Amino acid sequence: MYSVAxxxxxxxxxxxxxxxxxxxxxxxxxxxxxxxxRTKMRNMINGSLxxxxxxxxxxxxxASLEERTMEYLYKEGEHYTFMDQQTFEQVVMEExxxxxxxxxxxxxxxxxxxxxxxxxxxxxxxxxxxLRVTNTEQWAKGDTSGNDSKPATVETGYVxxxxxxxxxxxxxxxxxxxxxxxxxxxx
Amino acid sequence: xxxxxxxxLRAKAIKAVRNFFWSRGFLEVETPLLIPANAPEEHINPIxxxxxxxxxxxxxxxxxxxxxxxxKKIFQISHCWRSDERGxxxxxxxxxxxxxxxxxxxxxxMTDCEELLQYVVSTCFADCHCFNQNSKKITYTSPWKRxxxxxxxxxxxxxxxxxxxxxxxxxxxxTSIIEPALAEFKAPVILMDYPVELAALARTKxxxxxxxxxxxxxxxxxxxxxxxxxxCDPLEQRRRFEEANKLRVNNGxxxxxxxxxxxxxxxxxxxxxxxxxxxxxLIMLIAGVDTIDEVVAFTQEEL
Numbered sequence: 001m002y003s004v005a006x007x008x009x010x011x012x013x014x015x016x017x018x019x020x021x022x023x024x025x026x027x028x029x030x031x032x033x034x035x036x037x038r039t040k041m042r043n044m045i046n047g048s049l050x051x052x053x054x055x056x057x058x059x060x061x062x063a064s065l066e067e068r069t070m071e072y073l074y075k076e077g078e079h080y081t082f083m084d085q086q087t088f089e090q091v092v093m094e095e096x097x098x099x100x101x102x103x104x105x106x107x108x109x110x111x112x113x114x115x116x117x118x119x120x121x122x123x124x125x126x127x128x129x130x131l132r133v134t135n136t137e138q139w140a141k142g143d144t145s146g147n148d149s150k151p152a153t154v155e156t157g158y159v160x161x162x163x164x165x166x167x168x169x170x171x172x173x174x175x176x177x178x179x180x181x182x183x184x185x186x187x
Numbered sequence: 188x189x190x191x192x193x194x195x196l197r198a199k200a201i202k203a204v205r206n207f208f209w210s211r212g213f214l215e216v217e218t219p220l221l222i223p224a225n226a227p228e229e230h231i232n233p234i235x236x237x238x239x240x241x242x243x244x245x246x247x248x249x250x251x252x253x254x255x256x257x258x259k260k261i262f263q264i265s266h267c268w269r270s271d272e273r274g275x276x277x278x279x280x281x282x283x284x285x286x287x288x289x290x291x292x293x294x295x296x297m298t299d300c301e302e303l304l305q306y307v308v309s310t311c312f313a314d315c316h317c318f319n320q321n322s323k324k325i326t327y328t329s330p331w332k333r334x335x336x337x338x339x340x341x342x343x344x345x346x347x348x349x350x351x352x353x354x355x356x357x358x359x360x361x362t363s364i365i366e367p368a369l370a371e372f373k374a375p376v377i378l379m380d381y382p383v384e385l386a387a388l389a390r391t392k393x394x395x396x397x398x399x400x401x402x403x404x405x406x407x408x409x410x411x412x413x414x415x416x417x418x419c420d421p422l423e424q425r426r427r428f429e430e431a432n433k434l435r436v437n438n439g440x441x442x443x444x445x446x447x448x449x450x451x452x453x454x455x456x457x458x459x460x461x462x463x464x465x466x467x468x469l470i471m472l473i474a475g476v477d478t479i480d481e482v483v484a485f486t487q488e489e490l
Contacts, residue, residue: 005271026275027272027273027275027277028276028362029230029274029277030361030362030366030410031403031413032228032230032231032385032386032387032413033230033357033358034230034358035230035271035272036358053359056438057438
């Protein structure tokens with residue numbers, strides 16, 4: 001168990017059954033008065049923020065979270081299945097939990113899955129992923145309209161802006177942190 | 188401001204504090220830091236040591252014994268230790284200025300505060316104002332506003348302070364409503380006349396034994412100093428210490444030993460007043476920085 005004295009930014013605790021990350025913390029204590037521990041916490045499942053004030057003597061259950069490297073297998077409806085290549089254990093995550101990460105999930109991609117007990121609550125992706133362009137309009141040579149980008153769809157179904165010279169079937173690198181085109185894979 | 192410059196300013200300000208008290212006839216004293224007993228308080232925890240003795244949480248017990256021994260005006264700048272106090276305005280080991288005046292009450296200390304801060308600020312900046320962490324100009328010239336605690340709770344939070352204490356909401360209301368309201372003042376503010384429950388070592392007002400002659404100095408919403416007319420009744424003082432220990436037991440905390448030699452001498456102490464001012468916070472104010480980490484050479488985490 002953690003006591004209030006253990007509270008600090010980055011601590012992970014369980015509140016009402018959910019894992020929370022302490023994102024802001026301050027200790028306040030008026031002269032001769034009782035100490036107050038003011039925290040702002042983020043629910044690690046749904047991302048909602050919460051303000052809570054604690055007093056001396058209160059305690060918290062640590063949220064034991066584990067990160068494991070897993071491989072993305074397949075999608076069925078809104079359910080995405082991942083597998084630990086060592087133990088062959090499989091976990092399923094909802095599309096909503098994955099958020100934008102679903103845009104980059106290609107079969108066999110290795111990701112870090114965050115587990116809260118048995119439950120997968122999120123994934124972290126490599127900063128860059130390589131995906132094939134499946135659909136984009138041909139760039140007309142001599143186009144002087146001044147557009148320096150055009151929409152393109154990649155094999156996961158994700159649509160992003162790419163430079164005009166990118167053609168269908170080409171491999172491009174996407175930065176998963178902002179979802180933007182990064183570079184073209186030559187050859 | 189860079190740390191190297193903050194530490195230079197700190198040295199200059201502490202020198203100014205010393206000059207101020209020396210020039211007004213106060214004697215600079217040093218009392219032991221490791222002592223058999225602090226004044227037991229409900230919400231102040233000494234850091235445990237290997238022996239049964241404790242590091243001081245404040246030099247008040249020894250300094251009041253000096254008043255009993257005949258000293259009239261004394262000051263001390265020393266380190267104090269309080270367990271588990273760490274935040275943007277708290278360090279477990281911090282520097283405290285305390286001064287005591289025999290034959291006087293808390294009104295004299297309020298005047299001292301005005302003159303001391305004016306002297307320190309004008310020594311450091313050649314002008315009687317400086318900017319706090321929000322780049323707000325604080326002007327230190329007299330007179331400073333003095334507000335009774337009861338009035339402050341009514342005016343800023345529309346509640347009775349006694350209700351807040353009974354419901355255990357005093358600290359919450361004070362820190363979330365009253366202190367931010369005091370931060371709006373562009374000059375220091377004195378909050379005075381505390382309910383007796385909130386003043387373990389202070390004398391009550393002659394006309395009202397529910398109100399203690401205690402005040403706190405706030406600058407830019409930061410609590411800077413706590414002073415009071417000293418209680419010199421040994422029986423009442425012992426009762427309050429024992430009451431504090433009872434509350435500690437209820438809160439699941441250890442009972443603290445009583446400073447017996449101090450209680451034995453207290454009857455001989457003249458009517459006095461004494462005050463503690465946080466030096467680190469004073470430096471935060473004049474350096475205009477946000478956290479106490481920025482005004483010390485090293486924090487505990489950096490060691």
